[in-house]
Every structure is written in structure tokens, then in C-alpha cells.
Amino acid sequence: MITFIELLVNGISIGAVYALIALGFVVIFKATEVVNFAHASLLLVGGFIIAKTHESVGFWPALLLGLAGAAVLGALIEFLVIRRANVVNHSVLAIVTIGVDIVLTTELTRQIGTEVLALGDPWGSQVLHLGAVNIPLARIAALLAASAVIAAFLLAFKYTNWGVAMRATAEDAETAALMGVRRGRVSMGAWAVAGALAALAALFMCIFPTPGLDRTVTATAMKAFPAAILGGLDSTTGALAGGLIIGVTESLVSGYQGELVFLGRGLGDVAPFLVMIIVLLIRPAGLFGTRELARV
Amino acid sequence: MNVHDPGPPGDSGLTVRDLAVSYGPVTALRGISLEVPRGSVVTVLGGNGAGKSTLLRAISGTLRFHRGGITAGEIGFGRARLSGAATSAVVAHGVVQVPEGRKIFARMTVEENLRAGALGARDRRSASESRERVLTLFPVLAERARQRAGLLSGGEQQMLAIGRALMARPKLLLLDEPTLGLAPMMAARIADTVREINAQGTTVLLVEQNAALALSLASHAYVLEVGEVVLSGPAAELAESDEVRRRYLGIGDDRDEAPLAGAAPARPALSRWSA
Numbered sequence: 001m002i003t004f005i006e007l008l009v010n011g012i013s014i015g016a017v018y019a020l021i022a023l024g025f026v027v028i029f030k031a032t033e034v035v036n037f038a039h040a041s042l043l044l045v046g047g048f049i050i051a052k053t054h055e056s057v058g059f060w061p062a063l064l065l066g067l068a069g070a071a072v073l074g075a076l077i078e079f080l081v082i083r084r085a086n087v088v089n090h091s092v093l094a095i096v097t098i099g100v101d102i103v104l105t106t107e108l109t110r111q112i113g114t115e116v117l118a119l120g121d122p123w124g125s126q127v128l129h130l131g132a133v134n135i136p137l138a139r140i141a142a143l144l145a146a147s148a149v150i151a152a153f154l155l156a157f158k159y160t161n162w163g164v165a166m167r168a169t170a171e172d173a174e175t176a177a178l179m180g181v182r183r184g185r186v187s188m189g190a191w192a193v194a195g196a197l198a199a200l201a202a203l204f205m206c207i208f209p210t211p212g213l214d215r216t217v218t219a220t221a222m223k224a225f226p227a228a229i230l231g232g233l234d235s236t237t238g239a240l241a242g243g244l245i246i247g248v249t250e251s252l253v254s255g256y257q258g259e260l261v262f263l264g265r266g267l268g269d270v271a272p273f274l275v276m277i278i279v280l281l282i283r284p285a286g287l288f289g290t291r292e293l294a295r296v
Numbered sequence: 297m298n299v300h301d302p303g304p305p306g307d308s309g310l311t312v313r314d315l316a317v318s319y320g321p322v323t324a325l326r327g328i329s330l331e332v333p334r335g336s337v338v339t340v341l342g343g344n345g346a347g348k349s350t351l352l353r354a355i356s357g358t359l360r361f362h363r364g365g366i367t368a369g370e371i372g373f374g375r376a377r378l379s380g381a382a383t384s385a386v387v388a389h390g391v392v393q394v395p396e397g398r399k400i401f402a403r404m405t406v407e408e409n410l411r412a413g414a415l416g417a418r419d420r421r422s423a424s425e426s427r428e429r430v431l432t433l434f435p436v437l438a439e440r441a442r443q444r445a446g447l448l449s450g451g452e453q454q455m456l457a458i459g460r461a462l463m464a465r466p467k468l469l470l471l472d473e474p475t476l477g478l479a480p481m482m483a484a485r486i487a488d489t490v491r492e493i494n495a496q497g498t499t500v501l502l503v504e505q506n507a508a509l510a511l512s513l514a515s516h517a518y519v520l521e522v523g524e525v526v527l528s529g530p531a532a533e534l535a536e537s538d539e540v541r542r543r544y545l546g547i548g549d550d551r552d553e554a555p556l557a558g559a560a561p562a563r564p565a566l567s568r569w570s571a
Contacts, residue, residue, distance in 0.1 A: 161415060168401050168412040174361040175399040180387030180416010180464060 015247020021224030024194030046199020054120035074195025232289020402446030413463030
């Protein structure tokens with residue numbers, strides 16, 4: 001039972017981090033109808049900036065720099081690549097983002113090399129003891145921070161002019177333009193927000209129990225992709241639900257791997273994709289999605 | 297009543313000069329000119345594919361959403377040049393369009409739709425003032441403020457679409473077939489509303505297939521066919537003309553189907569672009 005609670009809390013915590021990444025996917029998809037495969041590299045850039053600056057400026061300023069850096073990079077990708085590309089089919093833009101991802105990831109992994117970079121977070125490897133249940137402080141911080149940011153994001157999405165403009169554009173870009181909404185601004189804002197969310201996710205993916213930022217973090221980040229897909233690529237609620245489902249599944253399956261050994265090792269890494277496939281077989285648009293994606 | 301009559305000169309309204317528009321290789325407007333003087337209601341009549349919606353797209357700057365563009369001519373509003381301007385700039389100049397088919401944001405609430413309408417307003421402070429004006433004009437929108445707009449009836453959706461456009465405090469309101477698909481009684485209510493909006497000082501350019509209704513509202517009318525202005529003149533005069541009566545009002549002898557003014561060639565199917 002204690003193991004179960006520990007695994008569950010860990011799962012929810014990592015799920016909240018996946019939800020941050022999935023939310024970025026969803027925001028970009030809603031604003032520009034582009035499936036952004038460069039998301040993992042935004043995340044890597046955010047984490048890399050935090051890792052490289054925290055020693056000289058301290059952790060919190062470094063975190064701000066990381067968030068800002070990833071946001072600027074997101075906005076730049078939108079401005080320099082997505083906006084210039086004059087294509088009819090948005091699937092082509094998805095392929096363009098794969099190219100962007102390869103360029104960025106290759107350069108960053110070259111910079112990182114074989115090192116494992118610490119992010120200088122204040123939580124370290126401390127563990128919170130609640131009776132017999134032991135939970136790392138870093139996981140609690142991840143859960144709280146991700147929940148707060150997601151809540152703030154959803155409130156902004158619902159109540160601010162930015163949110164109204166964003167949802168109007170997502171629903172009908174031409175009519176939104178007739179209201180005077182500047183599409184370029186909306187989509188650039190979406191990419192920037194997605195970048196900042198990814199950088200925050202990078203922080204919580206690279207602290208305890210993970211030893212630090214290394215070049216495999218992009219692979220881990222791609223686990224948020226099934227989260228976004230199974231929730232429905234155009235649904236913010238779906239991103240949350242998807243993130244939590246993937247996080248909890250992964251945590252439980254890895255935790256009980258001993259009992260599931262007849263299925264082979266490393267099932268925890270496969271489970272998110274299995275869940276995604278099962279959900280998509282039943283609901284092709286995802287749990288909360290309204291648009292089916294064909295062959296992306 | 298002459299062909300290509302530019303109408304009375306007016307420096308403060310909307311002026312369209314020799315406007316030509318094409319979608320790729322397909323020409324949709326072939327050099328049309330029209331004027332909408334300040335404070336007036338002007339209507340543009342024509343069947344499917346005549347280029348009515350294309351005209352409004354050209355004015356609002358949304359041709360690029362349909363892979364089209366202005367190839368010649370100019371659109372001016374007051375001292376501002378609208379041809380080539382971004383849609384947000386057109387809205388900022390006070391020219392706001394109510395699109396055909398209403399196009400309300402179905403997944404957002406009525407209140408949020410009105411809010412979206414104020415996004416491009418020149419003066420954000422006046423949003424609550426505009427909201428009051430809209431809700432006085434359409435009390436039903438106040439009752440339904442928290443409902444999802446997709447759940448409104450067709451007539452209510454049209455009211456919401458017009459109300460949403462009024463949130464931007466337009467000087468010129470462009471209406472694209474506002475009575476399309478509405479019951480006659482609801483169409484008459486929309487017509488009354490258009491009169492009321494005009495009486496409050498907003499200039500109206502009304503694009504319609506319902507010629508009887510449009511001619512009763514407008515002071516001046518243009519008839520488009522296959523991308524050209526084939527008739528224009530005071531609305532009352534056009535309503536009396538034989539060709540308009542026969543062709544658009546369904547009155548009189550319909551054995552004679554000769555093209556208007558002898559100008560229009562056999563009509564190609566253009567319905568795909570302006571339906």
C-alpha cells in the first residue's frame with residue numbers, strides 16, 4: 001500500500017510535468033494548427049540555459065533566464081520559420097518542425113557531450129517523510145509548481161483578452177481576423193508560452209531523482225507527446241488528463257515491473273505509447289479532442 | 297440609371313475604384329467601382345458567383361485566406377487606403393464585416409463572442425459602453441450571455457454576429473447576406489435592426505440575394521453579375537426597373553431571360569468561390 005501511494009504521488013508529479021509539455025503542444029496546435037515536433041528541443045534549450053547560468057547568477061534568476069530563453073526561441077521559430085513557410089498543408093509544417101528539432105538538438109547535444117549538468121535547484125535529494133510514505137521534496141515542488149502554472153494558464157486562457165483572441169483564432173481564423181485579431185501576434189504568443197512551459201518542464205525533468213540534464217532528456221520529453229495525443233491535440237483539458245494518465249501509468253508500471261517481468265524489462269517506457277494506442281483505437285480524436293488527425 | 301455609375305461623390309465614405317480581384321488564375325471581379333457615402337445604406341445585389349462576397353473580402357483584407365488577391369484598383373475609406381492593408385488595420389479604421397453564414401464562435405459563450413468583437417476596437421475603454429448599446433439593441437443576448445453561442449437559434453446567431461461586429465464601434469458596417477436562411481419574420485427583424493443601426497450613425501454596405509428586402513433598406517444599389525457592375529442607381533429606381541423586377545424580385549414576364557444590359561456573357565460557374 002505504501003509503495004502504491006509513493007508510486008501514485010510520483011506518477012501524478014511527473015504527470016503534471018508531462019501536462020506542462022502537452023499543454024505547449026496543444027497551445028501551438030490550436031493557434032497555428034502545427035504539430036510541433038521541435039518541442040523537445042525547446043525544452044532542452046530551457047534546461048541548458050538553467051544549467052549553464054545557475055552557478056554565476058543563482059538558481060532563481062537562472063530559472064527566469066531559462067524560461068525567457070525558451071520563450072524567445074519559440075517566438076523566433078514562429079517568426080522565422082512557421083510564418084515564412086507558404087504551404088497549404090499544415091502537415092508540411094509539422095515536417096519542417098522536425099528539421100528545426102534536428103538542428104537544435106544536434107547542436108545542444110554536441111555542447112552537452114557526455115556530461116550530466118546539475119541545475120542547482122534548492123531541493124536537492126531531500127525526502128519528505130509522511131508517516132511511512134517517503135516522497136522526494138523535488139517531486140512535491142514539481143507537482144505544486146506545475147499545478148500553479150497550469151491553473152494560471154487556464155485562467156488566462158479563459159479570462160484574458162489574449163485567451164479570447166487565442167480561442168477565437170483557434171475556432172475560426174478568418175472570422176477572428178475580421179474582429180481585428182492579429183494572427184501573427186497570437187501565434188507568436190502561443191509559441192512563446194509553449195517555450196516557457198517547456199523550460200519549466202525541463203527543470204522538473206532534470207532534478208532528483210534524475211541526476212541532471214543530459215542529452216537523453218529529449219527522449220524523455222517525447223513521452224509527453226502521447227499525453228497530448230491521447231488527450232486530444234486541440235484540448236487543454238485533454239493535455240492535463242493525458243499528462244496525468246501517462247505519468248501515473250509510467251510510474252505504476254515501472255514500480256511494479258517485478259511482478260510484470262514476464263512482459264520483459266523496460267515496460268515503463270513502453271506503457272505510455274500502449275495507453276495512447278488503446279485510447280486512439282476507441283476515440284480517434286483523443287479523449288477530449290474534436291479534430292481527428294489523419295496521418296501526421 | 298447607367299452602367300458603371302460611380303454614384304454621388306463623397307470624400308468621407310467608402311470608395312472602390314476599378315477593383316479587380318482574382319483567385320489564382322480565376323478572375324472574380326473585373327474592375328468594379330462603387331461608393332458608399334457616409335451615413336447611407338448601400339446594397340450590392342447579385343446571384344451566386346457574382347462576386348459579392350469577394351468584394352467584401354477585398355475591402356476587409358481577407359482575400360489571402362482564400363488564396364486570392366487584388367490585381368488592380370483601389371479601395372479607400374475617408375483618407376485611409378484599405379487596399380493592401382492588413383485586416384486588423386481595416387478594423388482599426390472602423391470598417392467591420394459581419395461574415396456570411398454568421399460565423400459566430402460556437403464553442404465560446406455569447407458574452408465571450410461579444411468580447412472577441414471588441415478585441416480590435418480602436419478604444420478599449422469604451423467596451424462596456426458598446427456592450428450596453430448592443431444589449432439594448434438585442435436584449436435576447438443579455439438573457440443568453442452565459443450560454444454557448446452554438447446553442448442559439450439561427451436568428452439569435454445573426455443578432456450575435458451583428459452585435460459582435462458593433463462591439464468594435466464601426467463607422468462602416470459590412471453585412472454579407474444577413475437574412476440568409478432565416479424565417480421571413482426574423483429577416484424583417486434583422487432589417488429593422490439594420491435601419492436602427494444606420495439611424496444611430498453607422499454607414500452600412502449590405503450584400504444580399506434578397507433583393508426586395510435590400511432595396512427597401514438601401515438608398516443606393518448596385519447589381520453585380522460575373523464580377524462586373526451591370527446596373528446601379530437609387531434603390532427606389534432600381535426596384536421599379538423591369539430587369540431587376542423580373543430577375544431579382546420574381547415579378548413580371550420571365551420568358552425573356554436575356555442578360556442584363558446586354559453586357560454579361562454566358563455565366564461561368566463561380567459559385568465555388570463566393571458561396
